[in-house]
Amino acid sequence: MEGLERILAEHRLFAGLGQEFIDLAAGCAKNTRFNADEYLFHAEEPADWIYLVRHGRVALEVAAPGRGAVQFETVGEHEIVGLTWLLPPYRWGYDARALELTRALALDARCLRDKCEADHHLGYALLKRFLPVLVQRLQATRFQMLDVYGRGR
């Protein structure tokens, strides 16, 4: 367990988080690895895990008619796969596929939600970590929707 706590504390998302919260979150964590082209999860499946990528790269993709899988984002080292765990109905809206050998710390979402409900200080501390990621991705999505490379220069 001590190893997981250290790994968790070294991840960018958790860097600087109080040790008592690291200990609580580490109780929901396990190490995972995915080979290239292995899926972490598929759309519509329950969002039971949060993946803190330690090494490798994961493609987030959706199936588009006539185009097969369309990648809309890749997630790499020190980033997160899975923000859907935060809000009901806790269900993935896309597929996540490892593009190369990927090692991640997987956090049991149900376990973490229960601990956040029981300890609102932990919940608030985690929310402050996850919300900036949500906002960054929202802004990036807006940028993508503008399709700025489509015209002009």
Place this chain on the structure above:
Amino acid sequence: MDAVAELLAAPAADPMVPRIVRVRKRTRDLPGTVTLELESADDAPLPRYRPGQFTMMYVFGVGEIPVSISGDASDPSRLVQTVRSVGAVSEAVTLLRPGDLLGLRGPFGTAWPTEELVGQDVVVVAGGLGLAPLRPSIYHLLANRAQFGKVVLLYGTRSPEEILYRRQLESWRRRLDVDLEVTVDHAGGDWRGHVGVVTRLIPKLAIDMHHATALVCGPEVMMRFTAAGLHDIGMPESAIWVSIERNMKCAVGLCGHCQFAGMFACKDGAVVRYDRVRRLMGLKEI
């Protein structure tokens, strides 16, 4: 005297009078985007230029447009320019073939601050066709590599099929003294690179922010997001340079078409320090 001969006879010193050049080579980079290699069609040598400058290209009977110089400024034998077809004149430029003549004025405008980069970490961030006006500065950085600290190139574009100068990017990526990352807004399942906007690459930069300079070129929205992202991780706005694009006509600051508040994009730009234009770039009226 025919029209071409009249132009050839005009005084070369007048910046409003085009000289005649010939297309030596045409490379189709992407659908609707070509790179032309130009040679002198008279006795005068090709104009020398600094990285970041542009010329006015005149297609006879069609019109004149500003076009970024995308070649190596240290090579006086070739003038290389990249253009995308977005209107009648640019389309005519992309349709030129080797041997065709065209009018050329310039070079005009300000340049990337290559002298100020010595001893600095340098971050080059290009978006879409914005890689073209940055390429001369990249040539300079690579040719004088020992003068600089870390050199990082970040390139973002719409999809893997729209990566400009793809082979050259692949060649630069193989160098051990340059960090190069390419990202696309979306991709098919077989793409193995980054997907996401170019600003997503910025937090991963491992450079000395207090001794670093950024050269940024691309669509204006992309430049604003990029500059904000660089500033967020500690780079002063005075260390960020951008290339502004406006409706340039005379290219010498007379006609006012490219007026950008108190400056003219053609004469006081296109390359400007970001802290001097940040507020202006956010104004819808300009």
